[in-house]
Amino acid sequence: MSTDENGRIRSWTLTPSTPRYVPPAGAVDAHCHVFGPMADFPFSPKAKYLPQDAGPEMLFALRDQLGFARNVIVQASCHGTDNAATLNAIGRSEGRARGVAVVDPAISAEALAALHEGGIRGVRFNFLKRLVDDAPKDKFLELAARLPAGWHVVVYFEADILAELRPFLDAIPVPVVIDHMGRPDVAQGPDGADMQAFRVLLDSRDDIWVKTTCPDRLSAQGEPYDDFVAAVAPLVEAYQDRVLWGTDWPHPNMETRIPDDGGLVDVIPRIAPTAALQHKLLVANPMRLYWPEEVVG
């Protein structure tokens, strides 16, 4: 537990290990966040957690230490619908970061165009009650229908509301990316009820992508995350052209079980055991989604 004198929590380690696994050239950390710095980018009055600063310089230093080339920065709920911190980080990345925003569903076309200019390529709809006060499905659908060309929607939910969300997910008219596989109970194993229900969703459309992320959040066992590996490796194999991977740094809310980022990277070759799978997971797939103009053929 790491809380400073102002009640701001630190949910990341200051001494991540350097992983044994070396990602392929051009690897993308497709799920991470920045917090502040608060002096420049204050947190939302509605924030459910108050983190210490975890700004772009820290993110890019970690990217380099872990052997990654690029980041996809996802607006964290503590910044509400003001994407300035995320845009600032993208702007400082020298073209090596893009992002996913959280917006007021009533956002104007001009404001969406400005986000695109700033490197945003999707919007996130967060359904976790502990993180957001409300998630208006009708307004989200109206917004999804008028996103800039090439954008997608990222949806974050927990396994227990998947069935309830199905009509909403089915109606989204652009590609959909699911955060952390919709948080299945990985202790059920690869053929457990949660994974089976999730596969039914993936089988319903071929433009649903999935982040095979967060062993630290999903594993009941903890490191070295054997239960996560057992449940997720078959998913990576089966849906290899639409899986993504990310660190989730700075691990919002993980103040008591702070993961070692190098240890998270060392999970990659266990869920994607061949070089071909690793290249799809870390390079080819995220490049198609976030830097399509650089993809040849």
Ligand SMILES: O=C(O)/C=C(\CC(=O)C(=O)O)C(=O)O
């Ligand atoms: O970082 C994640 O993906 C997960 C989060 C935080 C989050 O989504 C947010 O603050 O927006 C969580 O489960 O607390």
